[in-house]
Amino acid sequence: FFLMIRRPPRSTQSRSSAASDVYKRQVLEERKQGSQRPLQGISTHGLRTNPNDDPLTSRRHNTVELAEDNRPKYAIVGLDLRVVESNILQLGKLFALDATCAVNGEASAKKGRVCFGSELDAAARTLNDIPVDKKEAAVFMELSHDPGVGTFFVEDKGQGSGTFIKVVKDHKLTSDSIIVVGNSSIRVKKSAEGHLELEFYDGPIKGTKKKLDPATKSKFTLGRANDCDIPFVDDGLSRVQTSFEFKENEWVVHDSDGKKESMNGTWMLVDRPILLSKDIFLKVGSTLFEVKIKK
Numbered sequence: 478f479f480l481m482i483r484r485p486p487r488s489t490q491s492r493s494s495a496a497s498d499v500y501k502r503q504v505l506e507e508r509k510q511g512s513q514r515p516l517q518g519i520s521t522h523g524l525r526t527n528p529n530d531d532p533l534t535s536r537r538h539n540t541v542e543l544a545e546d547n548r549p550k551y552a553i554v555g556l557d558l559r560v561v562e563s564n565i566l567q568l569g570k571l572f573a574l575d576a577t578c579a580v581n582g583e584a585s586a587k588k589g590r591v592c593f594g595s596e597l598d599a600a601a602r603t604l605n606d607i608p609v610d611k612k613e614a615a616v617f618m619e620l621s622h623d624p625g626v627g628t629f630f631v632e633d634k635g636q637g638s639g640t641f642i643k644v645v646k647d648h649k650l651t652s653d654s655i656i657v658v659g660n661s662s663i664r665v666k667k668s669a670e671g672h673l674e675l676e677f678y679d680g681p682i683k684g685t686k687k688k689l690d691p692a693t694k695s696k697f698t699l700g701r702a703n704d705c706d707i708p709f710v711d712d713g714l715s716r717v718q719t720s721f722e723f724k725e726n727e728w729v730v731h732d733s734d735g736k737k738e739s740m741n742g743t744w745m746l747v748d749r750p751i752l753l754s755k756d757i758f759l760k761v762g763s764t765l766f767e768v769k770i771k772k
Contacts, residue, residue, distance in 0.1 A: 551627035551754060555771035556620070558607075563764040565596070565608055572607055572766075574629075576622045580606050593618040593761050594637060610637065610762030618747075618761045628770075631759065632750040640747040643758035643765075646735045648745070650721075650728045655746040658699070658739075659713025662746075665730075673697075673721055673728050675707070682709045691723035698734065715739040 558572040571581075578585045585591050585606045594617040596608035605616060617637030622629050633640035641657065652667040661680030667673055673689040687707055689697045699707040700718040718739045720731045732743040744760070759766045 553628040553770045557769045558766040561765040591620040592616050609764035629753045630750045633747045641744040641760040644732050644743040646731045647729045657744045658718050659711040681711050696722040719743045
């Protein structure tokens with residue numbers, strides 16, 4: 478099912494992130510000295526217009542918080558990546574990453590980073606630590622561990638079909654998130670009045686804009702069914718594909734109605750480095766991984 482998911486046209490994506498290891502550490506030092514400066518570029522999806530959203534972390538605020546003794550907020554020392562679907566890797570294959578970014582006990586080719594992409598470069602030499610597609614000479618995604626933060630970061634490198642996180646339930650939305658469902662790409666914006674604005678940049682209803690007002694109802698559905706709040710024909714959609722809900726003063730997105738899964742899933746584009754704090758499903762190239770954190 479996931480092979481249908483592809484990177485939206487470049488015009489739908491926000492500017493590239495300027496987040497870097499030096500920048501992250503600089504902000505961490507400022508935080509130790511009492512600064513509340515947000516760690517820009519580390520939230521998921523969007524232009525960071527609202528610093529109070531961080532849908533992939535267990536905390537509400539989009540800042541790197543340190544414990545009282547100034548130790549990192551997180552204590553994630555490894556990841557287990559299990560292959561769920563792929564046209565190049567054996568299903569069920571497990572890749573265990575530690576904090577040095579060694580893969581199954583072997584040092585990564587690029588120190589401190591695990592590279593995902595094509596298996597070989599143009600000279601038929603090994604290019605990536607974990608091959609995810611047969612496309613030649615490309616690095617699709619990198620995973621790195623930052624001991625100052627105490628967790629891993631995912632960064633799409635812009636050379637493949639995109640890196641995506643599968644939405645399941647209660648996935649908090651940031652302004653300028655990009656959601657991909659079926660053949661449609663949707664940019665999500667949150668207004669100061671609390672409305673959720675959807676703009677379809679790709680797909681059968683390209684150019685359409687919808688405004689969801691929580692004063693009228695708390696939950697809105699999108700799909701092929703005529704009784705959906707946003708119905709349209711797309712051969713990649715389920716009858717109820719995605720739902721947007723306003724709960725506890727936050728907009729969240731669910732796959733389908735939040736009780737069952739849609740046919741092809743609801744996906745969030747990784748368009749800047751993101752911080753991992755919980756188990757997720759991650760799609761890169763033609764490969765889907767189940768990612769479990771280790772503390």
